[in-house]
Amino acid sequence: MSNHEQHETAHRPVQRKEMSRRQFLSYTLGGTTAFMMGGAVLPMVRFAVDPLLVKKEGGDFVKVVEESKITAEPQEFKFKIHQVDGWYESDPELVAWISKGEDNKIFALSPVCKHLGCTIFWNTKGHNEYDCPCHDARYSKDGKNLAVANSPLDEYEVEVKDGFVYLGPIVPNTRS
Amino acid sequence: MFKNVYNWIDERLDITPLWRDVADHEVPEHVNPAHHFSAFVYCFGGLTFFITVIQILSGMFLTMYYVPDIINAYASVDFLQHQVAFGQIVRGMHHFGASLVIVMMFLHTLRVFFTGSYKAPREMNWVVGMLIFFIMLGLGFTGYLLPWDNKAYYATKVGVEIAASVPYIGSYIADFLYGGDIVGAQTLTRFFAIHVFFLPGALIAMLAAHFLMIRRQGISGPL
Numbered sequence: 001m002s003n004h005e006q007h008e009t010a011h012r013p014v015q016r017k018e019m020s021r022r023q024f025l026s027y028t029l030g031g032t033t034a035f036m037m038g039g040a041v042l043p044m045v046r047f048a049v050d051p052l053l054v055k056k057e058g059g060d061f062v063k064v065v066e067e068s069k070i071t072a073e074p075q076e077f078k079f080k081i082h083q084v085d086g087w088y089e090s091d092p093e094l095v096a097w098i099s100k101g102e103d104n105k106i107f108a109l110s111p112v113c114k115h116l117g118c119t120i121f122w123n124t125k126g127h128n129e130y131d132c133p134c135h136d137a138r139y140s141k142d143g144k145n146l147a148v149a150n151s152p153l154d155e156y157e158v159e160v161k162d163g164f165v166y167l168g169p170i171v172p173n174t175r176s
Numbered sequence: 177m178f179k180n181v182y183n184w185i186d187e188r189l190d191i192t193p194l195w196r197d198v199a200d201h202e203v204p205e206h207v208n209p210a211h212h213f214s215a216f217v218y219c220f221g222g223l224t225f226f227i228t229v230i231q232i233l234s235g236m237f238l239t240m241y242y243v244p245d246i247i248n249a250y251a252s253v254d255f256l257q258h259q260v261a262f263g264q265i266v267r268g269m270h271h272f273g274a275s276l277v278i279v280m281m282f283l284h285t286l287r288v289f290f291t292g293s294y295k296a297p298r299e300m301n302w303v304v305g306m307l308i309f310f311i312m313l314g315l316g317f318t319g320y321l322l323p324w325d326n327k328a329y330y331a332t333k334v335g336v337e338i339a340a341s342v343p344y345i346g347s348y349i350a351d352f353l354y355g356g357d358i359v360g361a362q363t364l365t366r367f368f369a370i371h372v373f374f375l376p377g378a379l380i381a382m383l384a385a386h387f388l389m390i391r392r393q394g395i396s397g398p399l
Contacts, residue, residue, distance in 0.1 A: 040230055040233070040269070041233070043262040043265040043266055043269075044233060044234060044237040044262070044266050044269075046261050046262045047237055047240075047256075047260055047261060047262045047263060047265075047266045048237055048240055050260045050261045050262075050263075053261070086241070086252070086255055086259075087248060087251035087252045087254065087255035088248065088251075
């Protein structure tokens with residue numbers, strides 16, 4: 001062993017520009033390993049992140065109620081949408097509070113409280129406001145946040161066609 | 177950059193001896209295909225391990241979409257294979273890898289047998305290797321049911337009925353595997369649990385023992 005070391009120190013290193021054999025081998029081995037690992041791992045990573053890359057589908061409009069039934073007083077209407085959740089398809093029931101505004105335009109509010117996601121109701125406390133049962137958040141008829149919550153109620157996109165009200169995807173509030 | 181990070185950690189924790197113990201060992205000439213090409217037969221153990229790693233990884237990813245439930249199992253497998261990007265490849269890795277593990281393990285066993293490597297002082301490693309073999313068969317059997325298609329259903333029925341033909345305790349084994357009276361909801365969750373928790377846990381422990389022993393005893397000498 002000591003003999004070997006002596007030899008090493010006695011030997012003057014040759015100055016060459018080429019890559020050393022050790023370097024070449026470690027690059028080749030490293031490259032091959034990386035290629036094989038990549039080949040195995042990349043499909044799995046792409047598989048896992050697929051939900052991020054799937055194109056979001058714009059929701060369809062659903063017929064909810066006759067236009068003539070909408071009043072200035074908000075009313076609760078239920079309607080079903082078709083929902084595809086991976087391998088599970090269902091028709092969950094959604095709720096909208098639909099009313100006519102002072103501009104005589106029909107608008108539909110989502111009942112999901114913007115504070116922490118409970119379900120709000122119209123006028124449960126007799127103030128002509130939307131009230132949330134969980135933390136007493138309050139909203140005006142247009143969905144404007146009056147207390148507790150820090151943003152207005154979301155709206156459904158509304159389409160009126162042939163005397164019927166159709167509701168579409170949820171959008172941020174446009175009225176307050 | 178990488179070197180600086182490594183040095184910073186190494187100065188504090190002295191990790192170099194840890195991996196040097198694992199990485200620095202001589203490969204004898206008679207198992208090195210660069211010296212004798214026929215020494216490639218010594219690669220099958222490593223290949224078995226490599227494919228096992230792929231099985232564990234692809235299996236972990238498959239459980240992101242799979243549900244062990246009689247209503248949804250088939251639908252979820254169908255969804256992950258045909259709707260999710262690269263689903264066909266990831267499921268294919270797990271599906272074909274399962275067969276390949278058995279093939280590689282069998283070749284490894286043949287090599288050990290014909291080089292007489294099972295003889296003293298390595299008998300314990302042979303026994304542990306056999307345990308690994310049976311764990312792998314168990315993984316194959318339990319995994320086969322999970323897609324919940326016709327083939328899975330009847331393969332499990334046949335397999336459990338074979339197990340039920342064991343004298344005296346056969347019916348107990350069958351009840352244990354069924355988790356009820358039929359191949360049904362309880363069989364599926366049971367097989368799922370065995371496939372993803374119990375057997376892989378046992379497998380990793382056995383592999384650790386296998387590798388520790390071979391490192392301790394070294395590769396058997398040339399023929």
